[in-house]
Amino acid sequence: MLPSNWIRWFRPGAGHLSSAQPEFTFTAVSLGLAIGCLICFTNLSLGLQSGWISMMSIQSALIGFLISRILPTPLTPxxxxxxQTTAVATGTMPLAAGFVGILPALGLLSEERDGTPPIHLTWLSAVGWSCSVAFFGVFLSPPIRKQVIIEEQLSFPSGTATAQLISVLHKLPPPDTSVRQRAGYRQLDPEEDVPVHEAIADVPVVEGEDEHDVEEREVVEHQGWHALLYSFVASGAxxxxxxxxxxxxxxxxxGNYLAKEWLWYFTPSLSYVGQGIIMGxxxxxxxxxxxxxxWAILSPLSxxxxxxxxxxxxxxTGARGWILWTSLGIMCADSLVSLLPVVWEYITDLVKGRSNYVSIGEHGTKExxxxxxxxxxxxxNWVVIGLLASVVFGTIGVWIVFGNEGIKPWATVLGFILGGLLSVIGVRALGETDLNPVSGLGKVSQLFFAWIQPGNIVANIIAGGVAEAGAQQAGDLMQDLKTGHLCHASPRAQFYGQLIGSSISIVVTTTAYTLYNRAYVIPGPSFPAPTAYVWLSLARLLRDGQLPEKSASFMAVFALLFGVLSAVKTYTTRRQVWWAKWIPSGVAFAIGFLNTPSFSIARLIGGIMEYVYRTRYAKDGSDIRLIVVASGFVLGEGVVSILSLVLKTFGVGVASCWGCGHGLCGGCPAVV
Structure with a gap:
C-alpha cells in the first residue's frame, strides 16, 4: 500500500483524493510515449529529408482519443x-537536440577548410549531448507560462485549436479564453464548491452545443479509426x-534531362501530402x-x-550551394523583422516598469x-533547482563530449543564458503568430558567438545549438500548456509528462539517428539534411566572410525584399487583416530553396486538398476529418521507415532499379 503522500505525488491535482480524478496516470503516459516514439521516428526522417518537423499536437490528441475509446475505462480530457504533452515532448527531440541540423553539420566539417576533422558522435556521446540540452527548456516553461498564458493571455493558435478539439470530442463546453471573466478552475459555480474534474465527468450533454460539433464527434468516434487506418496503410504501402x-x-x-541535370523530379510521398494538409x-x-x-530561375541563372x-x-560549387545563401538571407531577414515588435514591446514594458497585461487591484497591488x-x-524551488542543475550538468556534458578544443565551458554557459533570453522572445512570437522562429533565433546565437569566440566553427555551431534547443523546446511545450490551461489540466501533470517524454526520447532519438547513419549516407540522396548546410555555411561565413560569386548581391536584395514583406505581414497579422495569411512567409519561401522541387510539389498537393476541402466541403470552414487522414499519411510513412531501416541494416536491397537512369534513386547506383 503506497503512502498517501506518494499517491498525491503521482496524482497531480488530486488535492481532494476522494473526488478529483487522476490526470498523471500510467495509461496516459504509456500511450503518450508510444505515440511520441512514432512521431519521433517520423520527425527524424522528415527533418533529415526536408528540414521541417511537426509538433503533431492535434494528431497526438486525436490518436490518443481514438485509442482510449477501446480501453476498458476511456481517458478523461x-x-x-x-x-498529448508526453507525445510532443518525445516527438520533437530530433529538432531540440539538433539531430536534423547540428549533428549532421558537425559531420560535414573539413580539416582542410575548417581546421578540424568531421565530428561523428558515437551512440554514447550522442546520448550525452542530448542529455545536456534536453531539460533546460522543460524547466524554463513554468515561469514563462505564468507570464505569457496567465498574465498576457497570448492566443497560441495551435494550442487553442487542440483545446477546442478535445472539448468537442469529450462533450465539454467550448474553452473560455477570457480568464478575467471566470471564477477559475477550482469552482464551476460561485454557490457550489465542486471539483471541476468531477463536475465535467457528470456532464452528459453540453448546453448550446451545435449540430456541427455533435456530427464531428460522431465522425471521429465511429469513422475516425477507419480513416486513420486506411490512410496509414496506404502511406505505409x-x-x-x-x-x-x-x-x-x-x-x-x-523528363530524364531535367531530373538528372537540374534535379526536377517528383516524389509522390503521401507523408509529404499529409504534411501539406497540416501546414495549410x-x-x-x-x-x-x-x-x-x-530552382527554375536562380539555379539556372547561377x-x-x-x-x-x-x-x-x-x-x-553547384547551384544548390549557391542559392543556399539567398535562402539564408531570407530566413534571417524574415525572422529578425518579425521579432522586432515583440522585442520592442518587451523592452518598453521593462523600461516603463509596468505590464499592459497585469491589472491593478483595489488596494494598488498587482492582481x-x-x-x-x-x-x-x-x-x-523545483524550477530554480532544475534550471541550475540543467545548466551545470549540461555544461559538463558538452565539455565531456566535445572537449576544450570544441567549446569552452564558459561559452556553453553563455549559450544556456542566451537560450533563456531567446526563449522568451520565441515563445511570445509563437503565442501571437503560431510560428516559433527558431531558425532565426539560431542565426542570432551564431552571430553572437562569432563575436565572442571568433574563428571557432565548432564552438559556433555547438553554442548556437544549445541556445536554439532551449528556445525550440520551451515554445513547443508552451502550446501544450495553453491547451492544458484551457481544458483545466494540471500544469504539474503536464510537467511530469514533459520530463518523462524528453528523457525517453533521448534514447529513442539517438538510437534512431545512429541506425539511420549506419544504413544511409547523411547528408545523402535519401536524407539531404538541408539545415545542416545552413548551420555550417553561416558559421563559415562568419569566420572568413567569403561568399560565392555574386551571391552577396542576391542575398542582400532578397533579404531586403522579405524584410519589407515580413514587416507588412507582421503588421497586418496583428491587426487581423484577412489577407495577411496570403503574404508569402519568408521562412517557408526559404525552405523551398533548401529542398529540391520533389519535396515541395507533394506538399502543395496537400495544401490544395486542405484548401478545397475546407472551403467547399467542410462545414463552417472547419472539419477534423481531413486532419485524421493527414495524420495517417504522416505516421504511415514514419512507421514503415523503421521497417525500411531494418531491411537496409540487414542488407535487404531494392528489387529493381528500373527507371533510375537519372541517378537520383535512393539505394540504386547511377545508371547511365
Whole structure:
C-alpha cells in the first residue's frame, strides 16, 4: 500500500483524493510515449529529408482519443492532454537536440577548410549531448507560462485549436479564453464548491452545443479509426513499395534531362501530402513559390552565368550551394523583422516598469490571475533547482563530449543564458503568430558567438545549438500548456509528462539517428539534411566572410525584399487583416530553396486538398476529418521507415532499379 503522500505525488491535482480524478496516470503516459516514439521516428526522417518537423499536437490528441475509446475505462480530457504533452515532448527531440541540423553539420566539417576533422558522435556521446540540452527548456516553461498564458493571455493558435478539439470530442463546453471573466478552475459555480474534474465527468450533454460539433464527434468516434487506418496503410504501402522500387519516389515527371541535370523530379510521398494538409495552403504556396524562384530561375541563372560551375546538386560549387545563401538571407531577414515588435514591446514594458497585461487591484497591488491551486502548479524551488542543475550538468556534458578544443565551458554557459533570453522572445512570437522562429533565433546565437569566440566553427555551431534547443523546446511545450490551461489540466501533470517524454526520447532519438547513419549516407540522396548546410555555411561565413560569386548581391536584395514583406505581414497579422495569411512567409519561401522541387510539389498537393476541402466541403470552414487522414499519411510513412531501416541494416536491397537512369534513386547506383 503506497503512502498517501506518494499517491498525491503521482496524482497531480488530486488535492481532494476522494473526488478529483487522476490526470498523471500510467495509461496516459504509456500511450503518450508510444505515440511520441512514432512521431519521433517520423520527425527524424522528415527533418533529415526536408528540414521541417511537426509538433503533431492535434494528431497526438486525436490518436490518443481514438485509442482510449477501446480501453476498458476511456481517458478523461485531462489524461488526453497528458498523452498529448508526453507525445510532443518525445516527438520533437530530433529538432531540440539538433539531430536534423547540428549533428549532421558537425559531420560535414573539413580539416582542410575548417581546421578540424568531421565530428561523428558515437551512440554514447550522442546520448550525452542530448542529455545536456534536453531539460533546460522543460524547466524554463513554468515561469514563462505564468507570464505569457496567465498574465498576457497570448492566443497560441495551435494550442487553442487542440483545446477546442478535445472539448468537442469529450462533450465539454467550448474553452473560455477570457480568464478575467471566470471564477477559475477550482469552482464551476460561485454557490457550489465542486471539483471541476468531477463536475465535467457528470456532464452528459453540453448546453448550446451545435449540430456541427455533435456530427464531428460522431465522425471521429465511429469513422475516425477507419480513416486513420486506411490512410496509414496506404502511406505505409507506398513507402514500402518505394523502398523496393526506388523510382516510385523519384519520378522524372519533367523528363530524364531535367531530373538528372537540374534535379526536377517528383516524389509522390503521401507523408509529404499529409504534411501539406497540416501546414495549410498559404504555407505550402509560399514554399512552392520559393521552390520555383530558387530552382527554375536562380539555379539556372547561377549555373549558366558561371557563378556555380559545379554539378547543380553540389553544395560547395553547384547551384544548390549557391542559392543556399539567398535562402539564408531570407530566413534571417524574415525572422529578425518579425521579432522586432515583440522585442520592442518587451523592452518598453521593462523600461516603463509596468505590464499592459497585469491589472491593478483595489488596494494598488498587482492582481494574480493564476487559476490553479498550489498543489497543481510546479513549485518555484523545483524550477530554480532544475534550471541550475540543467545548466551545470549540461555544461559538463558538452565539455565531456566535445572537449576544450570544441567549446569552452564558459561559452556553453553563455549559450544556456542566451537560450533563456531567446526563449522568451520565441515563445511570445509563437503565442501571437503560431510560428516559433527558431531558425532565426539560431542565426542570432551564431552571430553572437562569432563575436565572442571568433574563428571557432565548432564552438559556433555547438553554442548556437544549445541556445536554439532551449528556445525550440520551451515554445513547443508552451502550446501544450495553453491547451492544458484551457481544458483545466494540471500544469504539474503536464510537467511530469514533459520530463518523462524528453528523457525517453533521448534514447529513442539517438538510437534512431545512429541506425539511420549506419544504413544511409547523411547528408545523402535519401536524407539531404538541408539545415545542416545552413548551420555550417553561416558559421563559415562568419569566420572568413567569403561568399560565392555574386551571391552577396542576391542575398542582400532578397533579404531586403522579405524584410519589407515580413514587416507588412507582421503588421497586418496583428491587426487581423484577412489577407495577411496570403503574404508569402519568408521562412517557408526559404525552405523551398533548401529542398529540391520533389519535396515541395507533394506538399502543395496537400495544401490544395486542405484548401478545397475546407472551403467547399467542410462545414463552417472547419472539419477534423481531413486532419485524421493527414495524420495517417504522416505516421504511415514514419512507421514503415523503421521497417525500411531494418531491411537496409540487414542488407535487404531494392528489387529493381528500373527507371533510375537519372541517378537520383535512393539505394540504386547511377545508371547511365
Amino acid at each position: 485531462q489524461e488526453i492532454i497528458v498523452v 507506398m513507402t514500402l513499395s518505394a523502398y523496393f522500387f526506388p523510382v516510385l519516389f523519384s519520378i522524372p515527371l519533367f 495552403f498559404p504555407t505550402t504556396l509560399s514554399m512552392n513559390l520559393g521552390m520555383f524562384v530558387g 549555373k549558366l552565368s558561371g557563378w556555380a560551375p559545379g554539378p547543380v546538386g553540389d553544395m560547395s 494574480d490571475h493564476e487559476t490553479e491551486t498550489e498543489d497543481r502548479l510546479v513549485p518555484n
